[in-house]
Structures are given as C-alpha cells and as structure tokens.
Amino acid sequence: MRILIVDDSPMVRRFYRASMEGDDLVFEEAANGLEALEKSLRRPFDLLLVDINMPLMDGFCFMREVRQREELCHTPAIIISTEAEQQDVEGAFQAGANFYLTKPMRPEVLRVYARLLAKEEDHVGQ
C-alpha cells in the first residue's frame, strides 16, 4: 500500500514513517498541498495523511482538490493536525477528509488506523 504523507515538517513526516514502519508500506512525502497534488496526479496513492497548516496549499484546499478529481476522489484521507478546535474538525470533514487525528498521537494509534485502512489486497498487520 502506498501512503502519501503531507506535512511541511520533515520531522513529523519522519515520525509518521517511523510509527508505521514494518507494515510493508510504501511512503511518499510531500511538504505542502501543491506538491502532494502533483505527486498524487502522477500516480494515485492508497491513503493520504494530511496536515492542515502548510505553505502554498493548505490541507483543506488539497482535500477539496482531491475530492473533485475523478481519478483521486475515492482515496481515503486522514487529516492530522495540531488544531483541536471544533471548527477545524468540522472543516476537515467538510473538505472531504475521512477522519481527523490530533498531533501528537501515539505511534501505535496511527498504526491501528493505517491497518484498518489498508488496501484489501494487502494483508497488512493481519
């Protein structure tokens, strides 16, 4: 399964990878929404982990773009951000995310979600 990690912090991206490592996942990273969109359009991913606050294109905007494009729209996406205020949670779902997580989270928690949302063909973590 190919996962795209979209966050402007290399450290955060590294943390996600480290959290989910060992599950035979392939990671790609993008530092902002625009880069993420470009990468997705080149070859769609199976799961998107998306930060909200990023330069150039924020996570909400990226999610909207994804949901509007036929070739990408079905991709499950989790918005992961430090914002815990209700309006951000609402905004995330409105933009089309399938779930909302708040940083920081335990690595195992992220792993649980990655396993629940693993592509059917991949017998990941079973």
Place this chain on the structure above:
Amino acid sequence: MLDSDLLHSSSLEIQELLESASNALLAVEDTTAGEQPDVDELFRALHTMKGLLGWCEAPALVQATHAAEDLVDACRAGELVLTTPMIDLIFETLDEVSRGAEVLLTGAAPGEEFTPRCADLTKRLRAQLGEEVPEVAAAAAEVTVWWFELLDEERREAFADEQEERGEPLWAGRYVPAAECFFSGEDPVATVRAVPGLCWFAVSPRSPWPDQEEVGAFDPYTCNLQFHFLTWGDPRDAWPGGPVSAEATLELHALTRDELLCTSGAWTEETVDRDVHMRRLLEAQLVVLSHAESWPGRVASVAVTLKRILHNADLPGRPEAIDEAATDAIEAGDGAPMVAVIRAMLNGRPVGLDEASDVAPDEAPHAPPPTEEAPSVIPITAAPSAASEPPQKLAPVPSASPRGSKAAPRSPSGGNGHSPVLKVEQARIDQLMDIVGELVVAKNSLPYLAERAEGEFQSRKMAREIKAQHAIINRIAEDLQNAVMRVRMVPMSNAFGRFPRMVRDIAHRLGKQARLVMQGEDTEADKNIVEGITDPLVHLIRNSLDHGLETPEVRLAAGKPAEGRILLKATHIDDQVVLEISDDGAGIDLEVVARKALAKEMITEAELQSMSEAQVMRLLFAPGFSTNSEVSELSGRGVGMDVVNTMVMRASGELEVDSVKGEGTTIRITLPLSMAVTQVLLIETANETFGVPLSVVRETVRVPPDEIHVIKHQEAMILRDRLLPLYRLRKVLGMEECAVEDDGAHPNAGEAVLVVEAGGQTFGLIVDRFHAGLDLIVKPMQGVMSSYPLYSGTALLGDGRVLLVLNIKELLHACHVPQDRRHPAPSRRAGGGRGLASVA
C-alpha cells in the same frame, strides 16, 4: 516518549523554526505603520513548533507557544495589531523554546524547570489577547507531571473519597527549600511536617544524586531536596514557619476530583484497541456524509474506507453491497444507503443483507446523523508513551522535492532536494583534517630525504627519484587538502544569523534606533574561522551600538537620520575573507583616545607628539584601554578592544580600525579562508630558524651595507624611491649577543632584507639568511607560550624540528617601541623570544 534520536532531530528542526520565526518577527516589526504585516510565515513557524514540542513532551512550552500562536493568529485575522510589547513577548517565548530545544538536543525532555517561566509567559501572552488564565489551570500542568508518579492508584482513590466526604479541597504542593537552608538553621523536613492538615509527603532530589565518579564534586551542605505534599486546606493560611527564606519556592495547586482520579498523568492514555478505533472511524464516515460538497468523490472515498474496514476488521458482509449503496447514494444525492451500511457495520450486522431495516425514516440526507453520542472524533491527545515500543529503525527522510515551494524557506533536508546532502559529524571531518595535516608534514620530509640521498649516500639518481615522487605526492596532498577544506567551508551567515535580533534588542535597551544591514552573508570560510569570529563580532557590534551610534536626538541635531546604520559586510579578497563592521555614528575622537592614554600613563607627552594618527588609533587595542569612562552593561563587561583583538588574532585574523570623527567608524577584520595550511618562508637569524607567513612577505632583497642609512637613529634604505625602515630581527628578538656566523656563500652580497607588509605598513627585516618556502600546518601557541605575542604559532618541519612562526604585525609593534623605554611588555617579549628560540 520519543527515543533520544528523534528528540535530537526534533530539536534541530525546532531550532530552524526558531530562526525563521525570529526573522519573520523582525520583518513584522519592520513593517511600516498602517500596513498589514505578513504574519503567515511567523504563524506557520509557531504552529509547527508547537506540534513538535507536543511530541517532545514539553507541555509547558506547548502552552506558551500556543498562546503566542493565538496572538499571531488574532493579528492574522485582523483582530489586533502586533505592538512592540507583544513582539517582545513573542521573542521571549522563542527564547524559552530555544532553551527547551537545547535540552532536547541532549536527548532529554524539557522538565519542570520550564514550568514557572512558561506559565508566566502564557499568562502575559493571553493577557494581550484579553484572556485570563486562571492561576490553578496554569499550575495544573506542573502538578500533574509529578503527582501520579508518587502515589499509587489506591491511595489516590482513597484521597478522592475522603475529599468528597470532607467537602474541602485537597491541596498539592511542591516545596523547594533554599539551597543554603542548612546554614540558616532551617530544617526543611520539620518545615514540611509543620504544614497544617498535612496528609502525605514525599522527598526527592532536585537534581539526580551524583553517581560514584562524581561524588567528590557533590556538596553535601547544599540542599538538593524537594518536597511534594498533600494537605487539607490551603496551607498558606496557617503555616507556622512556612517557607523560611525568600529563595525557597512553594507551589500550590488545589486538586480537583478528576485530577485525583486521572490514572495516567498529563496525557490521556490512548487505547490501541482496534475495535474502539474502528468504531470511531465508522462514526466519522457518518460525519463525512453529512456534508454535501463534492458529493460523488465524498461517497466514493467513504465507500473505499468502508470496504477496507470491512475487510481488515473481518466484519461480516459483502463488499459489493457497499459499492451498490455508494452508486445509489451518488445517483440519489442522498446518503441514506451508505448510512445504512455504516449502521450495520457499527452494530455488527452483516452488510448487504437486511439494510432496509436500518434506514430510519427520519434520516434526512446531508443532515448530521443522529448518533447516541457525539461523533467520536475526539481529538486524540495521547503522547507517544514510554510504554510504546520505540520506532527501532528509522527510515531516512528523503528530500522532498521543493518544486514550486520557493516562497517558503525550507529546512536543509527539505530544501536540498536536487543535490543529495550528507550530514556528517564535525569530529569526523576534523579527524580527516588532522590526518591531512600529518600527510602534509610527512610529505615535507621527502626533500630532506632526497638531500640525504645525495649528500650522505652519494646517490644523485636516488635523490632525483625521491624528488619526482615528492612532486606527485605533493600534488595529491594538495588536492586532498583542498577537498577537505571545501567540506569545512560554511557561509558567514552562520555567524551573522543572530545579529539582527541582537541589534534590535540592544538598540531598544539603549533607546537608540539602529538598522543592521548585512552584505555578503554567503561568503564562505572555514567553519572554525566562522565560529571563532562570532564572539569578536558580537563585541564589535555591541561597541558600535553602545559607543558608536548616537541617540536619535543627537543624530538629528547633527543632521543625520534618526536611525543609525550598521553595515556588516563580508567579501573575499584573494584567499582571505574581509569582514567590515561600519557604523555612521560619532566616530572615534583621536584626541579623546590620546588624552585617555596619557591619563592612564600608557604613553608620555613626548611620545604622543611623535605618534602618527594610526599609532594613536592602535592605542585602542592596548590592554586596559576603554574610551567609555563607566563600564556599561553592554559593551563594557571589562571586555575592551584589546580582548576583541586577541580573539580575532586567535582566529588567525587581523583587526584594523578606520574612523572619521562625526562620520563613523569602520572596523576591518581580515581572516584567512582556512586555518589549515599556511605558506611559510623560512629565515635564519642568530643560528635559529624562524618562519614568516608568506602572505606578509612582499619581496626579499640583498642590500650592500653602504646602502643602509641611519636616519634619526633608525636604519633605513631606499627601495624603488621609497624610504623603507629597517629593523634587525636579532635585535628585535633580543639575540644581539649571539655570534654572527659568517655567511660564506655570499661574502659580498650584503644584508639579507625581508620586505614585509603588515597593518598597512611596509618595512624591512634584516635577517641572516633566507631558506625555502614551505606549506605547513601552523598550530597556535598553547599554554604558557601563548603569552608571547611575537609568535603566531608553531609548525612541525619535515625533519622533525619545531619551527616558530613570527607574527609580523606584533613584531612591527615591538619595533616601534623604543628599546630603552622602561616598559614591561617589549622587554618581556624580547626575553621570551630568546628563551623560545633556544627551545626551538
């Protein structure tokens, strides 16, 4: 808890963010009044910083950063304008985070010591927003940190029950007696035991007890204890003999029942039970379907999500049923079919069998689905706990392609996507450099070997072959040297980075207006040189601000703009880096300098008469000289120009001052690109060999004795129509009594004169003999020898001898001081010179 490796990397990233936040903040401050400042960059930096700090388990810092972020956010939303006090506060927050980052760098989490300052910062930041932080809430974080480690669950429950019975709050306190309390007769244990209503207390060390090796350094008379206690009722009301001294600290916090019963400290323990998360995920899909935007894509993504959950969680049902429901939902523009599927999954019923019964008639499309509880998209604020298995192997972070991200300054790992970057520990490169140094020295022994082959073993052929081999090794060694030196090159911006902030802060404190203009930050030099020059630059910039720039009123009266300008410029000239610090301030008043030197009896009136302006300026560098009568808080500190000069010299640099009274001062520092290899010319005087850096040598000439004239007791010669003062090196070094060895090779060639240039002056040094030029690793003088300024360092010759390398600038200085004057410095130098020469 993250492992220390991750903490370390977080710290590095936080430091990068701090820098960009600091720059962004300075930019905000520079925005002209009335214009809307661009705070996006600042906001993003604070935001990401907060996120990282959260992972590093630094709740106090998170609070403060969050408050700063909110303040900036309010500015972003146009709700307020960032005033100078607000900017100061944000700077303070950045400072605090910077301290935290330093702790993180060691692989530890920033501990309790950050709590009080951060709580205070948070309060002040929130106050700017018109918010109030309740005292108790501010203290909560610190109490929860330690509280649960000390009491087991049973005890906590018992206390919670008792609290309910009594109906009065249970107070948790931390008492830290003054470190000197044993001397003031305080018994901290007795103090704590006297707390009214005390029901529990524990003693722990403030800092860890020393281990066996360090036990000798431990002072048993210093109190290293802290007390945590629980008491019924506020102990401040009645506490006989309460905190005895002002240095003691007492923190109190009224515990709520929730706090008492909370089982896992500051962080809510997040379960890893898959089913819990599965339910949350499923419930979230209901929320997803409650929005109408991009409906087909939305439904499709929910369908994929549901199918995967169905498969991965082994739920009963047909995945095709989900696809069918999705098609229906998209066509009808109604989420009901999907909602039915989700309900079935939540209730453990098979999907796609009896879905009809699940569609409640009242479920309107796109309306928030009625669930028993609020959708469980509760923000998960669990920290990676210590119990969690730490990520063992860490995948390297591949550089993200910075395509189209020019607007945002990226961190090194993110920004250098095009050329792969390898981060190497400095120690490894230093080691490489040392080995290269040894190679250069070893290589230098080959010409000696060739000489011996020819002289001692009479094999001219062998000598030739050795020389040929030497040429090859020489070339390779040079290439290697250059390659390693390039690795060590860093831009000057590494040293300049902190200056804008420093200038701002100091100018504020002095009530002056100053603008720092930096040029040539990209100029590269050896890392050690850049690092070595940072401190002198700090002092020089402080000097410019403190002594150079005038107050706005004075400046306006002198017809200058109110805002002073400090220019920091770095340029490459040949193989040297020239740094210039110039200000448009008051300049240096040479008369004041001269008067001060007279008053301090550093010079006599007669000497002053014969001194040139440049020589008077040099007095600034004399030890103990400071033009400011009172030592100011900033540039004073007992650090005068002499110390700065020494520091610059230690970094192998030269310092020059140029000043026009009323117009400003320019200080020029000339630095070598690299300290690694110096080209040295060997000379001989009084049977000793010395080295002179080739960079100061202009030429070597032989002068017949009758062409040397004596003008006012000073030997001199005419060289191409210019009068060149001459100094005899053996005299300067105090080696006159050594017998002059007859220079047999050139009986009538005349005196060997080395024409050198230093400190803007050209002069001749009469030596006994010239030898070859060599590439040498010159090491600075160490230990007791470092007090002889006439020598800039030592180098190892190919035949194993130690060479003393002369510091021509200091030598010139020594030449200028009349030999008959009762001044301790030159005589000591001269004496030292002889002693060292014999060592060599």
